Amino acid sequence: MSFLDDFIIRAALAGIGVALAAAPLGCFVVWRKMAYFGDATAHASILGVALALAFDVSIFGGVMATALLMAGSITLLSGRGYAMDTLLGVMAHSALALGLVAVSFLHGVRVDLMAYLFGDILAVSRIDIAVVWLGACLVLVLLWWRWSSLLTATLNPELARASGILPQREQLILTLSLAVVVAVAIKVVGVLLIAAMLLIPAATARPFANTPERMALLATLIGVMSVLGGLYLSFGLDTPTGPTIVSCGTGLFVGVSVLRLLPFWPRR
Amino acid sequence: MRLVTITNATIRHSGAPVLRNIDFHINKGEIVTVLGPNGSGKSTLLRTIIGALGLSGGAIEKAPDLRIGYVPQKLHIDPTLPLTVRRFLSLPRRVDDAEAHSALAEAGVPGLYDRQMTGLSGGQTQRVLLARALLSRPDLLILDEATQGLDQQGSASFYQKIEEVRTELGCAILMVSHELHVVMAASDRVICLNGHVCCEGAPAQVASAPEYRALFGTDTQGTLALYRHEHDHSHDCVQDHSSDGQSSA
Numbered sequence: 001m002s003f004l005d006d007f008i009i010r011a012a013l014a015g016i017g018v019a020l021a022a023a024p025l026g027c028f029v030v031w032r033k034m035a036y037f038g039d040a041t042a043h044a045s046i047l048g049v050a051l052a053l054a055f056d057v058s059i060f061g062g063v064m065a066t067a068l069l070m071a072g073s074i075t076l077l078s079g080r081g082y083a084m085d086t087l088l089g090v091m092a093h094s095a096l097a098l099g100l101v102a103v104s105f106l107h108g109v110r111v112d113l114m115a116y117l118f119g120d121i122l123a124v125s126r127i128d129i130a131v132v133w134l135g136a137c138l139v140l141v142l143l144w145w146r147w148s149s150l151l152t153a154t155l156n157p158e159l160a161r162a163s164g165i166l167p168q169r170e171q172l173i174l175t176l177s178l179a180v181v182v183a184v185a186i187k188v189v190g191v192l193l194i195a196a197m198l199l200i201p202a203a204t205a206r207p208f209a210n211t212p213e214r215m216a217l218l219a220t221l222i223g224v225m226s227v228l229g230g231l232y233l234s235f236g237l238d239t240p241t242g243p244t245i246v247s248c249g250t251g252l253f254v255g256v257s258v259l260r261l262l263p264f265w266p267r268r
Numbered sequence: 269m270r271l272v273t274i275t276n277a278t279i280r281h282s283g284a285p286v287l288r289n290i291d292f293h294i295n296k297g298e299i300v301t302v303l304g305p306n307g308s309g310k311s312t313l314l315r316t317i318i319g320a321l322g323l324s325g326g327a328i329e330k331a332p333d334l335r336i337g338y339v340p341q342k343l344h345i346d347p348t349l350p351l352t353v354r355r356f357l358s359l360p361r362r363v364d365d366a367e368a369h370s371a372l373a374e375a376g377v378p379g380l381y382d383r384q385m386t387g388l389s390g391g392q393t394q395r396v397l398l399a400r401a402l403l404s405r406p407d408l409l410i411l412d413e414a415t416q417g418l419d420q421q422g423s424a425s426f427y428q429k430i431e432e433v434r435t436e437l438g439c440a441i442l443m444v445s446h447e448l449h450v451v452m453a454a455s456d457r458v459i460c461l462n463g464h465v466c467c468e469g470a471p472a473q474v475a476s477a478p479e480y481r482a483l484f485g486t487d488t489q490g491t492l493a494l495y496r497h498e499h500d501h502s503h504d505c506v507q508d509h510s511s512d513g514q515s516s517a
Contacts, residue, residue: 031349148360155345155359161320162338163404202348209350210384231326 007122007216012231014124014132015245018185019196019223021136023205024216025177026198026223030206031154034174035199036085037074040092041175042182044070046099049116049186053106055203060131060183067179070095096191119190119242121231128187135184139177146173151212168236189242197223204256222252271334271408271440278327279309279316286312289463290326294408295491299434299441301451304461305483308442311341314412315336317442337401337409337439341416343385343393345500351385357400367403374436376429390417394426402433409433411443415439423447427454448484 030036045063052062070091075089103111115123124132143150153160153170160167169216185194201223202215209215230245274292278285280453285311294300303312315321316328318338345351357368372378377395380388388396394414411430415423427450434441443450451458451471458474460466466479474480 031346033346072438148358148362152360154349155351156340156343158315158318158320158340158358159338159343160313162318162336162410164319165360206348206350210352211350211355215350 008231008235010124010126010129011121011241012212012228013129014121014188015128015134015227016224017132017229018188019201020220021139021177022181022185022194022197023201023219023223025139025174025181026081026200026202027205027212027216027219028143028150028174029178029198030202031212031249032169032174034178035195036088036092038178038182038198039195040074040095041067041070042191043092044095044099045186046116046191047095047102048099048183049191050102050106053111054102059186060135063183063186064179065218066095067182068175071175071179116186117188117192118240119186119188119189119193121188121241121245125189126215130183134186135180135244139180142173142177147168150174166197167210193242193246196249198247201226201251203254204249207256207260222249226252269331270294271296273329273333274316274323275327275329277316277323277328279312279321280324281312281321285324286352286463287316287461290465292459292465294440294442295420296407297438297440298456299454300443300457300459301455302390302442302444302461303446303451303480303484304466308462310461311412314410314442314444318410331407334408335395335404335406337404339394339397339401339409339411339414341413342390343397345385347386353380353383353385353388353396356385356396357403358401361404363403371399371403372396373400374433391426393487394418395429398426398429402437405437406423406439408440408442411441411445413446415442415445415446424450430454448487488500 006249010076026038040174044066048063049059050062051066052059055062074087074091075086077216078084082090100113103113112120114120149160149165150170150173152163152165153167157167160170165222181198182194185197189197190211201219203223205215205218226249227245229251230248231241233239234241236242270293272292272294274290277287277290277292278351279287279290290313292313300311304310316323324489335449353372354365354368357363357371362363363371369381370379372380372395373396375395377392380392380396383434385393385396398414409430415426418426427447430441430443431454433439452475453471455471457468459468460474460480460483462483466483467474467477469477
């Protein structure tokens with residue numbers, strides 16, 4: 001008997017792993033107005049799940065492949081007369097629809113679609129936890145390593161170029177990180193709610209921060225609090241865990257937004 | 269010593285060539301100004317030199333280890349990004365507090381250290397951008413219409429600062445400007461651009477070139493007169509008293 005035998009402990013570990021990577025990455029998603037891109041990557045990953053099941057490869061591999069394929073096609077198609085949000089909308093929902101159709105062709109395998117759409121954090125195995133933490137560490141190392149360049153490129157691509165930074169490379173690093181986070185978060189919150197794990201902690205942290213680093217740290221803390229709070233509540237109220245985690249984050253966001261309306265709140 | 273040399277370059281922007289047959293160079297310590305109407309490719313030329321755009325013909329050669337300081341036209345910072353002036357100065361290269369303080373003082377805005385970037389006025393932002401550009405100890409400082417949106421006094425004192433910076437650091441300065449009187453007074457060399465290099469040379473030479481007159485029309489007569497008034501001391505020509513005192517920048 002180890003403490004990992006307890007499914008609640010396993011769920012908490014997996015959730016915290018996702019929050020650690022998703023929250024700081026989510027700050028960049030917010031700063032660069034990539035919210036829809038995150039959403040599109042997440043939705044497209046259901047096609048990745050279908051392909052992975054069909055060709056009997058790991059879910060992680062299938063999701064990474066579709067996420068990168070989508071990012072690649074968007075890069076190719078953008079600047080050819082379509083606005084970015086149109087392209088992302090087309091890609092996101094086409095990939096989601098194609099994924100759902102593709103899953104229905106899989107006669108041999110029994111697929112619990114709901115588990116992929118909304119996550120199934122209470123069923124994570126030790127292997128799942130290992131994959132989540134490996135992915136999270138990879139993303140954190142990438143962000144740590146490129147932090148200054150990523151920030152400069154986010155601020156202004158020309159300033160970055162003049163300092164010898166390639167904005168396209170930094171964009172690629174964020175795209176890769178996003179694909180990794182989506183791939184590891186599917187099990188925890190599902191494809192429909194991953195964007196919430198990226199955006200809500202960052203948005204909640206913003207009013208408390210005066211530097212990008214503080215915003216990222218606070219967002220991480222808020223992400224972890226949402227995971228633990230959501231697990232606790234879903235256990236007590238017998239509600240689906242993924243959506244409860246997201247609702248918990250939403251509660252924090254609403255609370256902060258209301259607090260900010262109070263007259264003694266410092267303006268930033 | 270040549271810092272940047274461009275030979276017979278064609279530069280495209282989303283497919284269409286914006287600049288053709290461009291020959292350009294800038295030497296150590298030189299102030300060069302690029303003039304031209306809207307859409308003439310001024311910013312394109314600058315963005316090519318900082319490396320943001322590639323050539324589709326010709327060649328660009330930069331001095332080895334050339335350090336470029338760049339001050340963009342304006343800096344839009346998304347309000348979701350919290351950023352103090354102090355933190356901004358450390359992007360991408362970390363600088364210590366003393367360096368940050370002295371750079372802000374040098375740029376003429378010593379009090380902004382702890383302020384949020386999104387709360388600064390246009391003039392303050394340009395000064396902070398200048399401070400950041402100076403922190404990289406540039407060999408070449410590039411300013412893309414850096415005084416756009418500043419009032420006359422603000423831009424005059426900004427250019428005065430640039431002149432001081434050149435004297436102190438000895439860096440070359442390449443700028444785009446619409447303020448002809450400033451350009452004529454402060455530049456060593458002027459380049460007139462309109463899809464290609466129309467004319468170039470010392471300010472006085474360029475001002476009398478027919479290509480320049482064709483581009484800038486009769487509007488420049490006052491500027492021209494002012495320029496001559498200051499530098500040739502010929503008092504016969506029309507004086508523009510309304511601009512007197514501004515041109516010292």
